[in-house]
Amino acid sequence: MxxxxxxxxxxxxxRKPTNKDDxxxxxxxxxxxxxxxxxxxxxxxxxxxxxxxxxxxxxxxxxxxxxxxxxxxxxxxxxxxxxxxxxxRPRGEDTHKTQRIMISHSKLTEHLEALVGLTLKIATSSGKKIGDIIREKSSNHNKPLSQVYSIPCGGCDKVYIGETAQGLHKQRIGQHRSALQRHDTRSTFIVHVDSDGHLLKWSQASIIKQGLAPRQRKIGRSGIHSYN
Known part of the structure; x- marks a missing residue:
């Protein structure tokens, strides 16, 4: 004011009228x-x-x-x-340069800081909260529909490797069939169909890995690959 x-x-x-000094x-x-x-x-x-x-x-x-x-x-x-x-203190006063370390707070922390003197400062972490102890956190990475999959080609030894967060059999195969009907050349297997005339064996589609974090899932680049 x-x-x-x-x-x-x-x-x-x-101070606001609602201030409680709590x-x-x-x-x-x-x-x-x-x-x-x-x-x-x-x-x-x-x-x-x-x-x-x-x-x-x-x-x-x-x-x-x-x-x-x-x-x-x-x-x-x-x-x-x-x-x-x-x-x-005057501004710009040269104070003691100290190293700092962080340890968990305990009853011995203050006694330890008194022993090390001015050359070392100890910072303490707040530790776990009660909510962190009693609440079970769900893992965003452990999602069964986050999958890397393969679909073999019906005319050669190549295989299509793809990734999805929606599940292979639940969503992805249907999306691939729709892309084939639209002739969406952004899909590499459509380009393979155009160049070689081979269709994928949808019935032999299989999941390679599942329950992956997004970054892990995307490491395997989607596209047509040789078995060799």
């Missing part, structure tokens, strides 16, 4: 560093946005919000001072 006065605008944080609870399973990061983000926002006339009010609002979420007052004071220290 911007409050204007004769000698310039004043800035404060605007953030990470202190007793949640998140790491202490994650909780601290959320709080320090609000303090930094206040320091960067608010005019001096509204800064103290906003800082108090942040403290009250997280006190309701069971954050201890001493911890909030510590984080506020940390935010103020960050804001007091």
């Amino acid at each position: 911007i409050h204007r006065r004769p000698n310039g605008p004043l800035f404060s944080i605007y 953030f990470i609870h202190y007793f949640s399973a998140h790491s202490k560093r994650t909780k601290e990061g959320v709080v320090i983000g609000f303090f930094l926002r206040a320091l960067r946005v608010c005019s001096p006339e509204f800064l103290e009010e906003e800082m108090q609002h942040v403290c009250n919000t997280f006190k309701h979420l069971h954050y201890h007052r001493s911890k909030l004071t510590h984080v506020q001072r940390k935010a103020e220290k960050i804001m007091s």
Whole structure:
């Protein structure tokens, strides 16, 4: 929100009427560093946005919000001072270059970070959600109608290799017969019919592989191939 006065605008944080200030609870399973990061983000926002006339009010609002979420007052004071220290750094200040690694969050993570010091920063993954554990995910790749198939030629030793996501016997053979009636020369077996006069043996059509991912299915290029 911007409050204007004769000698310039004043800035404060605007909150929607529906705002509930519902953030990470202190007793949640998140790491202490994650909780601290959320709080320090609000303090930094206040320091960067608010005019001096509204800064103290906003800082108090942040403290009250997280006190309701069971954050201890001493911890909030510590984080506020940390935010103020960050804001007091000169721009372009050369900070320590650190390597970062990512590990799963556990009770030992914070102790490990204290041991490695400033030369190594540890980032933690959030881990699996309850929904990921109890919900069985369906595989988009395991579709029985996603098939690679072959149809031998009735007049020579060549074979037509094709792929379909709709099933060979359910849809594809019917589509091939329709293409033959329309004389659709975009199909390579129609070109073979024109050049050699051979028709495919529809009754001997067979599935080579099924349940393939689209990329795997399309690796075998469709067309007329020799057995050899």
